[in-house]
Amino acid sequence: MKVKDTLQFSIRALSGFGGRTWLMLLAMAIGVGSVVVLTALGDGARRYVINEFAQLGTHLLVVLPGRSETTGGHPPIMGETPRDLTLDDALALRRSPFIKQVAPIIVGSAPVSSRQREREVNILGTTAELYGIRHLEMSQGKFLPPGDPQRGSAVTVLGAKLKSELFGNRRALGRWVRIGERRFRVIGVLTAKGQSLGTDISDLAIIPVATAQSLFNRASLFRILVQARSRESIPRAKQAVLDIIRERHDGEDDITVITQDAVLATFDGIFRALTMAATGIATISLVVAGILIMNVMLVAVSQRTTEIGLLKALGAPQKQILRLFLLESALLSVAGAACGIAIAFAGVWALDRAFPDFPLQIPPWSLGAAVAVALATGLLFGVLPARRAARMDPVQALNSVGG
Amino acid sequence: MIRLRGVERMFQVGSETVHALRAINLQLDAGEYAAIMGPSGSGKSTLLNILGLLDRPDRGTYWLDEVDTTNLSEEQRADLRRHKIGFVFQSFHLVPRLTAAENVELPLVLAGMAPQRRKPRVEQALEHVKLTDRAHHRPDQLSGGQRQRVAIARATIMRPTLLLADEPTGNLDHHSGNDVIETLEALNLEGITLVIVTHDPEISRRARRRLQMVDGTIVDD
Incomplete structure (x- = not known):
């Protein structure tokens, strides 16, 4: 089967089941959208703090009297005033x-x-x-x-x-x-x-x-x-x-020297970790979307049982049927991811309007990561329904009611 | 072209084992026109499924064009189905979202044929079943007889040598049923081996060979 034909077949199949396809797109879009918006927020917070520090001056060192580092050993017996x-x-x-x-x-x-x-x-x-x-x-x-x-x-x-x-x-x-x-x-x-x-x-x-x-x-x-x-x-x-x-x-x-870069690096690290954590939490919604995809694809497989039986009778091997259904989940997740990115851009634009002081920008890596994760969940959760379709017994599939 | 020897098929229904086919021996030559008759539950559909490589016998051997199909892999069986066998079903099994022409085209698409080569073949096949003017209608816009003729065009587009029809007129009125049988017979005259499962004695009388089945065995040939 040609790639173009396979694509066309899957797209027709998806558009044939309007409501369900839209619901699934929505779930994926919300997942991807929240991942991208949350990374943008986390990254914005990081850059906000860095910017604040940069306002203090560049290449700055602060010299304080007294040592603030803790060293081992006993405290001095005689009071040591710096x-x-x-x-x-x-x-x-x-x-x-x-x-x-x-x-x-x-x-x-x-x-x-x-x-x-x-x-x-x-x-x-x-x-x-x-x-x-x-x-x-x-x-x-x-x-x-x-x-x-x-x-x-x-x-x-x-x-x-x-x-x-x-x-x-x-x-x-x-x-x-x-x-x-x-x-x-x-x-x-x-x-x-x-x-x-x-x-x-x-x-x-x-x-x-x-x-x-x-x-x-x-x-x-x-x-x-x-x-x-x-x-x-x-x-x-x-x-x-x-x-x-x-x-x-x-x-x-008897002095302490703080370099601005050290402080910056610390904050940078903290905020990167926070962004990662927020992204990780948002990724859960992608997994939920993936489970929804699996659920809906399972329904699709059982509704299209006779069609699967027909494809088998027409000589489609298991691999081909597996590919067709996997492609459907993949298409859904990619389309959902595209909608999600659109939602994210709209959301970030709105937030930017509401809080002009806060530097908000979607980091490019988050777009790639969101699409990759969406595609991966789509494929991962698409495997089970697709395998079920591919392994169906053709006689039983053809004789099943419905479809 | 078809040779069955000692073919048996059993099904597990609850705790009981049902013998759908018992020790079937059958030989069909190329170009034959056979009707399989019998009451429901006599195993005629099971026999047709085995002939169509949709089902495997539990025992016995099935040679299709001198190839022993019993030990073929699923993939090889799919390949034989694609190139040698066409199916016509009682309930048509057209894909509802595709037009008549697209339904006919489906086997060619699955086989990976280039679009420019598919088009003339689809047109020719539709012309053959006299549905050229219905090419862009979807199944729900066609009558039962028209649907079954689309299904026949689809079953023959790969130019198979064996055409299997399972109660092809079962869902049709007398007149459209007649049209469908005539279409099938015309194909048989062109050299295709035709096997029809039916319980309509009128149809079976037209066949050159009649197989009467009872309880999983061929009682009359």
Whole structure:
């Protein structure tokens, strides 16, 4: 039997049983559709988180005082307080050829006021380099001026929310605000970029690091943000930070360096696993669809018993009948998969409309995988009915009632 | 062309064993026209099924064109059915979703013949049974006699040497039954071996050879 004829025969047979064929298509379509949509959602969540991290800056290393790693052995008998990170430590890091920029950070909290309005907000003491490291954007004015970090001037950059709380729609540039007991001139306002992983960068005031040291009367840094030259130099930059600080801290490893990539890789792994799990759960619906296909094909085989008997009488060998019925299940599952993909695209489009912030995209591999699994279930669950048809006794089949 | 020796067929009905055929010996030459008669349950359909290679004897030997069919595989038997044997059934067994022409074409399609070679043969076969104008009708748009003539065209399209008809007029009125028998006889005149199972004595009288069956044996030849 020619391939084209076989196909045509199966398609005619399927279209001859309208309602049932549609039901089966629907089941398969829902299965494939849910697999594809769920992978798109999982993948979207993963990329959403990665994107959030990327907003923190690229090739980023965060240096924290104190060791957070757990090592074996007894805890020290004498209390081991970690040495503070100082501004000089931060500036010393600039020596390394693998490090592009360094931004020391001091965080404190102080009331900020202008005229009668006052707000208690986070104050960030840092240098001009934070601008490039954190990918900040200005809506008005300039960021902190570059220059000797040891010298602090009385200038401040306000977050977008803080600016509107203090000044409303009035112009803030050039105005004076009071932070703690000191007066600062507003030289810039950040764009309302919003939240980035917990820290609301729109509700803070940024001042030079040296000024912050004297304002809070504290020399120690909260952390140091380090930007490596390139992605490849991140491990060497990390080593350089450890080496330089150890040298400055009398041979003690008393800092922790977190690389952004390590955090990213962890999240990436978690979300990939979640996507896989969701896909796996959705695959169950494909199996259900497969069982439905088997069920309906069994009914089809018993309804078409006389036809099978006739085909046998006309000289169709078992293999041919097996092929015909297997092809019917395969066609059904592939057609169902095609409908399912259409449903998935429609669903993703609708979700994308409803949640424009959430990056939704159907990963190409999920399409291939869904179709492959659909076809596999169709064939797998089609084998039993097809074998039953092929092995039928022709005499009994011809004499059976119905069909 | 057909030789049966000591053919037996038994069926298990509940706890009882029914002898459908007992020690059948039969020889049919090419081009013969035989009618198998007998009351229902006499084993005439079973005999026809065995002749058509749809069923296997439990004992005995069946030679078709000097080939011992008893030990052939299922696939080889299907191949013989395809090329040497045509069936006509009481209830026609047309595929309801296919047109008359497509039903006639089915054996050629199953045999894997190219479409351009199939077409003229289908037209010729339909012309032979005088149904050219009904070629694109589906079975439910045809009368019983027309349906049976489509079935005959289908049974002969592979140009078999043996045509087996199981009560071909059983579901037809007298007039269409006559048409069908005449069509079959015309084929027999062209050289096909024709075996008809019937319990209509009028039809069996027309056959050149009559086999009377009772209780699984041929009592009169």
